[in-house]
Amino acid sequence: MRLHVGCAMWTHRSWQGRFTPHPLPPRDRLRAYAAHCNAVEGNTTFYATPTPATTHAWAAQTAADFRLVPKVPQLVTHERRLTDVAAPMRAFLDAVAPLGPRAHALWVQLPASFGPGDLAALARFLRRLPAAHRRAVEVRHPGFFADPRAARLLEQVLADADAEWVPFDTTTFFRTPPATAAERETWTRKPRLPRRTRALTAHPIVRYLGRDDPAATVEGWQPWLEVVAGWLAEGRSPTVFVHTPDNVDAPALARRFHEEVRARVPSLAPLPEPPPAAPSTLF
Structure with missing residues (x-):
């Protein structure tokens, strides 16, 4: 039983030195990302x-x-x-x-x-x-x-x-007016469609768009936790992609989604712990 989680991209300027080492050549960026998602x-x-x-x-x-x-x-x-x-x-x-x-x-x-x-x-x-x-x-x-x-x-x-x-679930994103520059830019580009939670195959894929406020993103994905836990119980192998307009916290949010599903499905193995983004120092 495995739940796959991830983001819309594997490299982002704001992740360098936080989730991934910095500096990091392009040839190593996907490897660094794959340690998280x-x-x-x-x-x-x-x-x-x-x-x-x-x-x-x-x-x-x-x-x-x-x-x-x-x-x-x-x-x-x-x-x-x-x-x-x-x-x-x-x-x-x-x-x-x-x-x-x-x-x-x-x-x-x-x-x-x-x-x-x-x-x-x-x-x-x-x-x-x-x-x-x-x-x-x-x-x-x-x-x-x-x-x-x-x-x-x-x-x-x-x-x-x-x-x-x-499904591309944008219901959380469009629930309240945009509050950041990234949200205002995203507001004009993303589709406004109802949430759809029906899987047709053994490998459902979900795209979820939250807000730049991590708490709002977490609150908005609550309906998906039971859906994904149900799919796992049925023997399906889902993949969930977590987006936010600025994607600054996306890797951490994707991992948190996995953890929250695991709280409902204890037999789900945890994601491996990623290495530190930078070597520790004495000062």
Whole structure:
């Protein structure tokens, strides 16, 4: 039984000297992050497909059971809307191949304009993905949340492909007006959608957005503790990503989420203790 937790990235300026050593060359940053969390979102692949040499280096910095969820490139999902994408998908799949089992699932994040009328394109795309890869789909069109029939149709498409529906829970973030510069900037970019807690596969993935105030973030994730504990009791293997607008405390928050689930599921093994960010001194 394992719960994987992580953040939206594996490096952040504010983490240096606090969670990770400083200075730290780029080639070692994922390794340092992996001492704190056992999963990370692969957002970088959305903007540019990395070389196999780059992903080989990522694999070398992490254990085989580390989970990286690479996002399908925006060329495929947003620009071409899953149509006529054989060449970019071939390049993407070649790029993630060196990750081996660390590539936990291929994350298909769809634009808010991709609605119920586009499900045929999604079904065709998922059918063509190699069976060796898990599939995880994030939708943002309000129709999938407001119309029960549209939700059922999407679930059927996902079930046919053994794909997971990835919820992005922003309900805590939008509960009260923004209070920091990072929250104000995030306010205009993130989707406002209902919380969804239904898992379709044995490997559910959750994205949770809290606030820059850690106490508000912890208060907001309380409903997820029972959900995730329930999934573990059912034999599922969930992954939970904790975001905040500034992400300053994200690694500590992800670890705290794991601890709070473990308080409900004592058989869940604790995360290993990370090494100190900097060597101790006498002064």
